[in-house]
Amino acid sequence: MPAPKQTVRRSLLVTSAVLSSLALAAPAAVAAPKPSGSPSASPSATPPASMSTVGGARLGRPGTQVNLASGVPVLPKDVTARSWIVADAESGDVLAAHNAHWRLAPASTLKMLFADTLLPKFPGDTRHKVVPADLAGIGSGSSMVGIKEEETYTVHDLWLGVFLRSGNDAVHVLSAMNKGVDNTVEEMNEHAEELQALDTHVVSPDGYDAEGQVSSAYDLTLFARSGMQKKDFREYASTVRAKFPGETKKGKKGKKVRESFEIQNTNRLLAGDSDVPVYQGIAGVKNGNTTNAGATFTGVAERGGKVLLVTVMNPEKPEHNEVYKETARLFDWGFKAAGKVQPVGELVPPKGAAQAKPGANPSGEAGGSGDGGSGTGGTGSKPAASAPAADGSSGIGTALGITGGLLVLLAGAAFLVNRRWPLPDLVRRRPRP
Secondary structure, three states, X not given: OOHHHHHHHHHHHHHHHHHHHHXXXXXXXXXXXXXXXXXXXXXXXXXXXXXXXXXXXXXXOOOEEOEOOOOOOOOOOOOOEEEEEEEEOOOOEEEXXXXXXXXXXXXXXXXXXXXHHHHHHOOOOOEEEOOHHHHXXXXXXXXXXOOOOOOEEEHHHHHHHHHHHOOHHHHHHHHXXXXXXXXXXXXXXXXXXXXXXXXXXXXXXXXXXXXXXXXXXHHHHHHHHHHOOOHHHHHHHOEEEEEEEEEEEEOOXXXXXXXXXXXXXXXXXXXXXXXXXXXXXXXXXXXXXXXXXXXXXXXXXXXXXXXXXXXXXEEOOOOOOHHHHHHHHHHHHHHHHOOOOEOOEEOOOOOOHHHOOOOOOOOOOOOOOOOOOOOOOOOOOEEOOOOOOOOOOOOOOOOOOOEOOEOOEOOOOOOOOOOOOOOEOOOOOOOOO
C-alpha cells in the first residue's frame, strides 16, 4: 500500500480508537458494572451483536473479519475458538480476527497485564520473606509454583514462578509487596485503560475466575505487545525451564540446607508436549485455563523477518492442547498471509505513546536498573531457543530472542501515525538446552 494511503488509513483507525476511548473510558475506569460477556456458570456461546470498535469498526463486528483476495491464503477451517486475533506485532496491523472484542473470562493470560504493571517496580535481586498473609485469598485449585511461608525469595524467583508455572502463589506474594491485592487490581485496571484495553475489567490479579472479570482477544494482544517492550518480560516469557528455591530443611549434619527444584514453562508451543511440537520461531507469551475461561493463550513468533501475535480464547473442540494447535494454525496462516492480506484493523498504541519523545526509554527495560532490573540476574534459568525458522536461518532473527543478555532495540520510542511502535530488533538466540 502506498505510504499516503497507509498514513490515512492509520489516521482513521487511531481517530476511531480515540473516539471509542472517550465513549468507553468512563465505565472502564470505575468499579465497572457487570459488562456484557461476564463469566458465569454457563457462559454465552453467542457474541454480542455489537462490540467495541477500538482499532477499527470491523473489529467490533461479530464473526470472522478478513480481507480475502487473490493470493491470500484461506483461513484454516478447523479453528473453533470463540474469539481469536492475528496481528503484526511491529506495525500493529490486525491481519484477521474473530469476535476480537468479545468480553470473556481471560484466565491466567491476565497475568500478562499483571506483569506489565508490576515488573518495573521491583529490581530482580530484591529479597522478600514470605509471611502467611502474603498467601491469603488464593483460589481453590489454583496453579501454584510451591512458595513456602517463612522462606525468602528474590523477585527474580517470583517472576519465574509467575511466567513458567503460572503460580497464583507468586502473584499474591508480589501483590503483597505492592501494597496488597486491592491496590494491585486498581493499578492493573488503570494500566489497562492507559493501554486502551477497554474490554478488560480486573477483579483478581492472577486471572482466577471472578464475577465480572473479563478481557478480550484484542486486549490480551495489547498486553502482550506492551509487555514485550520490556527486556525482563521478554526473557521471562521465553524461558523454557529454570531452578526454583525449595524448602529449607536440616541436612545430615544438622545444618540447614535449601535445595532447588526444576520448573518448566507450561506454554506448550515453547516447551513442547507429546502431541504439540515446539513451534518454529516461538518466543512466549502466556497461557491460561479455568472453568469459565476454558483454555486461553497469547503467543508471539517470528519467521522470515515478520513478528506475529496470536491470541486464542476458549476453543470449543475438546481435544488435548487444542488451544495450542489452533494457535499454531493461525500462526501458519499469518506468516503465509503477511504482506498479501489487507488488514481489518489495528492494535492501538497506549494513550501516552503519542506524547513520548523520540528516543525516550530506548532500553525497553523494566525493574528500575540499567540491566533490565536484574530481571534474569539469578542462576539456573535457561532462555528458550526456538526451532530453526522455516526459511532455514537456524534461528537467525528469531523473535525477541535473547543472546548473551544483549539486545538491540529499534531506534526511536515514539509512536507516530505512520511509524512502528518499536519492538526489539530480531536477534540470534542461544540453542535450546
